[in-house]
Amino acid sequence: MNPTSYIVLSAILFSIGAVGVLVRRNALVVFMCVELMLNAANLAFVTFARTSGTLDGQVTAFFVMVVAAAEVVVGLAIIMMIYRSRRSASVDDASLLKL
Amino acid sequence: MSGEAVAFWIIAPITVLGGIGLVASRKAVHSALWLAVTMIGLAVLYVTQDAPFLGVVQVIVYTGAVMMLFLFVIMLVGVDASDSLIETLKGQRVAAILAAGGFAFVLVAAVTRAVIADPVPAEELNAGGNVEGLAELIFTDYLFAFEVTSALLITAAVGALVLALAPRVVAKRSQRELATERFRPVDGDYSQAAGLPPPGVLARHNAVGTPALLPDGTPAEASYSRVLRAREELEAGEEDEQ
Numbered sequence: 546m547n548p549t550s551y552i553v554l555s556a557i558l559f560s561i562g563a564v565g566v567l568v569r570r571n572a573l574v575v576f577m578c579v580e581l582m583l584n585a586a587n588l589a590f591v592t593f594a595r596t597s598g599t600l601d602g603q604v605t606a607f608f609v610m611v612v613a614a615a616e617v618v619v620g621l622a623i624i625m626m627i628y629r630s631r632r633s634a635s636v637d638d639a640s641l642l643k644l
Numbered sequence: 645m646s647g648e649a650v651a652f653w654i655i656a657p658i659t660v661l662g663g664i665g666l667v668a669s670r671k672a673v674h675s676a677l678w679l680a681v682t683m684i685g686l687a688v689l690y691v692t693q694d695a696p697f698l699g700v701v702q703v704i705v706y707t708g709a710v711m712m713l714f715l716f717v718i719m720l721v722g723v724d725a726s727d728s729l730i731e732t733l734k735g736q737r738v739a740a741i742l743a744a745g746g747f748a749f750v751l752v753a754a755v756t757r758a759v760i761a762d763p764v765p766a767e768e769l770n771a772g773g774n775v776e777g778l779a780e781l782i783f784t785d786y787l788f789a790f791e792v793t794s795a796l797l798i799t800a801a802v803g804a805l806v807l808a809l810a811p812r813v814v815a816k817r818s819q820r821e822l823a824t825e826r827f828r829p830v831d832g833d834y835s836q837a838a839g840l841p842p843p844g845v846l847a848r849h850n851a852v853g854t855p856a857l858l859p860d861g862t863p864a865e866a867s868y869s870r871v872l873r874a875r876e877e878l879e880a881g882e883e884d885e886q
Contacts, residue, residue: 553756614709
């Protein structure tokens with residue numbers, strides 16, 4: 546099957562994630578959209594691994610997953626901390642420098 | 645049409661639908677569930693692209709661990725928290741959608757014009773087995789990156805621990821202090837020395853939310869649970885039953 550379809554799907558998913566990051570204001574949803582963008586990039590890595598005939602792309606996708614897992618842990622802890630001090634998970638409320 | 649193409653044209657719309665649902669749902673829980681749909685769809689696409697190990701890892705790490713973590717935090721932060729629809733910056737939503745649409749258009753235009761090599765057949769890509777091939781690469785060419793990953797994971801674990809630990813605002817009261825407070829009250833009121841009246845009216849209810857009744861039939865204020873009073877989940881008393 547033509548690998549272009551996979552790359553196009555990856556581009557569409559990445560753009561949807563970008564829309565979410567720009568539009569949504571709940572910090573958790575913004576974070577989930579970042580995860581969607583990482584996943585879209587992974588799909589491109591796996592597809593290109595297949596066209597190049599080596600497994601390097603799959604190894605890279607594997608490392609992306611590991612880094613994403615670590616990032617989620619720290620990011621969610623930060624969101625929890627902001628929520629504890631401000632009682633809100635909205636990114637609009639965390640504008641300390643504006644006050 | 646090959647089996648792979650059939651799978652792709654079934655799964656691809658589902659993943660895109662999941663992505664749109666993620667962005668469009670107002671409640672964070674719904675967003676998380678839509679994202680889970682997308683991630684499982686992507687796992688299937690990995691498997692159809694001769695990456696069975698990554699497909700399994702995708703299900704275990706993303707839909708298993710990461711999404712569970714997200715759902716835990718959503719439960720802690722409050723399920724009802726939904727976005728307000730008021731725009732802080734005027735026209736930001738339209739501008740964002742236009743920008744991302746243009747970005748997608750440019751990407752798709754570039755990709756469809758590019759010459760991409762035909763995929764290598766699975767028996768050539770995974771000549772010695774998929775997991776074996778990945779393991780060989782990780783423990784030879786990518787060994788340093790793999791070692792650094794362990795440092796990253798331990799840093800993330802310690803960082804999350806430090807960030808999530810809430811410092812105590814007031815010192816914890818010891819058992820001795822509690823006993824002193826009860827038997828040597830500052831206001832000289834010894835009526836609680838024998839303990840507070842327990843809640844629950846055994847004749848009709850045995851629930852914590854039901855207050856104890858005094859001899860004249862009015863609910864005993866002291867029998868209310870402190871937690872339930874704060875949550876305003878108490879039953880409306882039983883005085884009308886007299």
